[in-house]
Amino acid sequence: MEKTKQKKSRITRHNKYGYIFLIPFMAAFVIFQMIPLVSTVFNSFFENYRSGLKQIGPNFVGFGNYAKLISSGDLLKYFGNTMIMWILGFVPQIIVSLLLSAWFTDPSLRLKGQRFFKTVIYLPNLIMASAFAMLFFTLFGDNGPVNSILVQAGIFSKPYSFMSHIGSVRGLVAFMNFLMWFGNTTILLMAGMMGIDQSLFEAAEVDGASANQIFFRITLPLLKPILIYVMITSLIGGLQMFDVPQILTNGSGDPMRSSMTLIMYLNKHLFSKNYGMAGALSVILLIITGILSMVVFRFTAADEVDERRKKS
Known part of the structure; x- marks a missing residue:
């Protein structure tokens, strides 16, 4: 008894x-x-901004700031811009990452130089987004090298203004996000695939399953937890998209505010020292992020939830 008391x-x-x-x-x-x-x-419930040299507030307005944001229509427009650019970048990102991770983890292919290629695909993730945006702004400018190549090749008769068209600006933002993050996603998916018991693949091959059947019937279902994690974290990062479109469009969100994101909208309120509206927008963004994350989790994990309910 004394020894047990001493241990405790x-x-x-x-x-x-x-x-x-x-x-x-x-x-x-x-x-x-x-x-x-x-x-x-706390600040979201107050009117607190600067008009010229005059400071207005802080005056308690309750949910007045929230009402202004929702009634203005800008919130919905910028939310749509953000989601469009995120989807355009995430869809090719997850497809390419799945293909690369499947190739790198397939022992039958015996790919040479895997370490080199893994390092190369991850390198864009180490580059600052601001530097990436500045590079693309220079490359795709009216007098940039991309336009020079296209004109000299005879594809265009005159330089194409990439920054003046909605599709090209959104496409460039999505392409940059894809380049920066597909390497990180590939590493995560590879880690998940390498954690799958190899005996399952061997048993499937013995039963005559094809490579596609093994991938869609075994790999993807067992990879679902990693896919959910990647999707939710990518969604949160997409809703916080700021530096790439901010630098690419010089903070204007042009053309016609079609590339203005929610965080760029928030930054404009902070820059004008409108802390009440900025606070309300931050709270709304937090709520949107929570709701979308729960929707994604609920949708992707619906089968597991049903199975647990049946067992219970």
Whole structure:
């Protein structure tokens, strides 16, 4: 009995070190996340902006800022812009990443130089988005090298203004997001595929299953948790899209505000020091992110939920 009491007392004494190591994280979380979050929600209920040299507010307006954002119509327009550019970049991203991860993890192909190619496809993720946007802004400018090549090749008779057409601007933003993130997605999917028991593939091959059947009947279903994670994190990143369209369009969201995203809209309120509207928009963005994440999770995990209900 005395020995067990001594062991318990030692465990109790050692437990305090765990709480001590948590103090830096908790302090940083409270200072840099909780306090700004509470402050943002608090400011969203006040009229607080600068008009010239005159400071208006803070005056309590309740849900007035939320009503203005919803009734203006801009919120829905910029949300649509954000989702369109995210979908245009995410669909090819997930397709290419699935193909690459399947090829790299297939032992029968015996691909040479896998380490080199894995490093190369991940490199764009290490480049700053602002630098990437500046590069594309230079390449696809009216007098840029892309237009020079197209004109000299006889494809166009005169330079094409990529920055003046809705489709080309949205396409460039989506293409840049695809280039920056498909490598990261490929690494995640490869990790998931390498975690699948190889005996399942061997048994399927013995039963005469084709490569397509193995991929769609075994690999994809077992890869569903990683796919859900990739989709939700990509959706959150898409809703926070800012630096690429901001630099590519010089913050204007042109043409006709067709590439203006929700965070660019938020940045304009912060730049004009309209903290009330910025706070309300931040809260709305948080709610939208939560709802869409739950929808994606519910939709993709519907089969697992049904199976659990049947078992219970």
